[in-house]
Amino acid sequence: MQPDIEIYLLSCPTERIISWLEQDFSVLDMRKPSDIATKLHLDWNGRDIPVTILEQAAGKRFTSVWFDSEQTPWESDMECAKRAFEALQCEVRCNYQGWQEDGQEDPDLWWRINANGEGPYIWR
Template identity: 40%
Template sequence: MRQPDIEIYLKDADVDYKAVAEWLSEALGSCSEWVKKGQTYKCKAGNVPVTWLPKAVGKWNSLYLESDQTPWDDDIACARAAFAALNVEVRCAPGTWVEEEGEETADRWMRISADGEEEITWKTA
């Protein structure tokens, strides 16, 4: 089932929003100019609203695609594509998380890096 939106986390030292914009332009359609609002940057890639939040969790940047109209069915597919295009470690939830699932599953994440893919426990709070 296709997720209603996508959120992945990219390791900070290795990527910035300009590199992400180049990748998104190829994957989704050309990016509009980034508009900075507080700590966040927003643009549109094709018809998809994009939010980039530097250092959202420690040294990890959040990339949020607010649409189900992307080439990826879920966070993991997007994370794989981001890693392939940007060669940067990416983390994402292993599936759609809902609050009712509780805190235990909130710490389950997929890590995609040069070492391959693995499920990890990542305490983000």
């Protein structure tokens, strides 16, 4: 189990991301600490999951969605990314190897899902 989940969405407005989250979660709290950040507390099966949506997280076109909890509906970033792509139909990227205690993963190796399919991707 991962300690958190993070995905990156290409050219996907925050409002659409929130609408997607509302399909599987109840929004307990939402605030906008800045023009590019939205912080939410979501309820999933009685669990409070803090989420940060950060626009322009990787260049101007990518938005990060970070679930700061190990208790999400997904076992991995990749599982979350697949669900996000199904719902939003915008390109999604996530860490290819997931989180590992020893830190031996390649920081440039990502998993990319878009209309052309999915697979490993070197993101620099």
